[in-house]
Amino acid sequence: MCEQKYKTGELVALAEIGKETLRFYEKKGLLPKPSRTAGGYRIYTEKDLRRLLFIKNAKKLGLSLKEIGELLAIADGELVDCAEVRHIAQKRLDIINEQIDNLGKLKTILIDLINQCSKTNTINSCPIIDSLSKGVKK
Amino acid sequence: MCEQKYKTGELVALAEIGKETLRFYEKKGLLPKPSRTAGGYRIYTEKDLRRLLFIKNAKKLGLSLKEIGELLAIADGELVDCAEVRHIAQKRLDIINEQIDNLGKLKTILIDLINQCSKTNTINSCPIIDSLSKGVKK
DNA sequence: TAACTCCCTGTATTATACTACAGGGTTCCG
């Protein structure tokens, strides 16, 4: 029966974020407006902590706050249209595949550069500039 | 003997960027200050076009303008210290590997979500929230 | 009750990468 309650300082310590960031997320609508003490202090629950950790992890995976907001809206049941969900997820998936592809190309270019560099020890012609001037598909 | 010369409008048309972006890059030091006509109009050369295309392609690969600037400095011979070059390249390579790794994880999560969605057609429990609340390594 | 820590609000600043004016000067065509 005794659910854990946190004040701002306790929550930010547990989630390892700044207190300004917490308020920022609240203002952005990513976190619900918490209840308050008589003195006006915010009171958070376990649910808020989980939500905050979700935001943190999703960010780590490269999602923008806007996208995270959309996913949270789905989780909250505000957005129950399946087509909508699929659309968000698929759109992101396309971008991810493209990014993985691009990162692979950049990786090759950088490995070439590093090798080139260790061979000559001076750079007269630049392998990256050459590679990238020719263009990257898409 | 007749090298191609471009005015701002011609160059931005060829590179497919905005004219303000061109000035922005000049101010940032990514493009050298071009020579001018008697009337003060900027005159660009083929070399500038190649440089601009390099910036565009490097951006597509996810490099920041700051990193692009460092690579251009290398290409310009301003930075000929091999250790420095290797350092920039290796640092980026580490980030890339991590990003590829993270994107792969996100991809799995999203594919799960899409599948879940097409099975149930309604979302009662949210697979992404569940996945991400548990955390992502590193 | 003083002192101290924590919390409140609102506003301003940071960094990245542009994008959009306002108010002029230049070039070129007829």
Next chain:
DNA sequence: CGGAACCCTGTAGTATAATACAGGGAGTTA
């Protein structure tokens, strides 16, 4: 020479994601 199209400068605004700070209130403990 008139007018359109183009270019110049400087400043301001946009979006994203925070981060910092000023000025004040709340809660706790000696």
